[in-house]
Amino acid sequence: MNYSFQREKILETVLDSCDHPNAYIIHKRVQKKIPNISLATVYRNLNFLANNGDILRINYADGDRFDKTIYPHCHIRCLECNNVFDFNNLDLQNLNFIDNSYDIKSISINLEGICKNCQKRRREDLNGTKRK
Amino acid sequence: MNYSFQREKILETVLDSCDHPNAYIIHKRVQKKIPNISLATVYRNLNFLANNGDILRINYADGDRFDKTIYPHCHIRCLECNNVFDFNNLDLQNLNFIDNSYDIKSISINLEGICKNCQKRRREDLNGTKRK
DNA sequence: CTACTTGCAAACTGTTTGCAGTATA
């Protein structure tokens, strides 16, 4: 086996996730497969897998999240529900670098806003209030 | 007085900083003006000032940094010296949003790379090695 | 008098690490 049983299951869990879970959530999901797995093991392996390029780490102030999609793409975090979504609607090809003082290794673009669901809920809440 | 003495001095310190210091560094700098100021006060006031739009907070995994420049601009962190620099060399005007599902509130672009100084030092180190 | 602010210490959160035991090549 290439990877330890635990590492395999952690990778599998991230690959099966369509959201962008943090270590804690991943730990809870992996526990369904390995009930006694420790959070430290999850952290250690997420670090390993991210460094190895198997998964992508996204930095957030309230904890890093992980992404099965490893090619460069943008993310948007909903300020209301705090969920993170892929955001492929920004044309990165047109980015113009006027300067080359830096040896650029990576670029990360993170947006914040309100997702469709929360926009809808806001409208409904507002209507409910009005009717009263 | 609009702001407390401590708050004034903290703001002043950030406005006088040409780098992008974190709370700890700002605390050390403010201590030169108010020797017994506590780190908690610095944190509380940085939060206040950032929420109030007096200064800008930049999220980093190893701790938030603060910027006297509050208009939207990009940052680049040097992977070698860990310093953060303003990066105004990206033409943000040309960013094309193909989608408007989200109600976008903010966009932050963070680059990583090697700064001029560290590129230079790398070359010198390499030459030194070769000469041996 | 009231609301706000401070310094201090303790608490909190996400993450890492030391260790002794276990699994793997």
Place this chain on the structure above:
DNA sequence: TATACTGCAAACAGTTTGCAAGTAG
């Protein structure tokens, strides 16, 4: 048999908070 990995608990770093005392309007 040597190396890598695990679970556990303790440690760690950045940040926040409860509190009693102090300050400003």
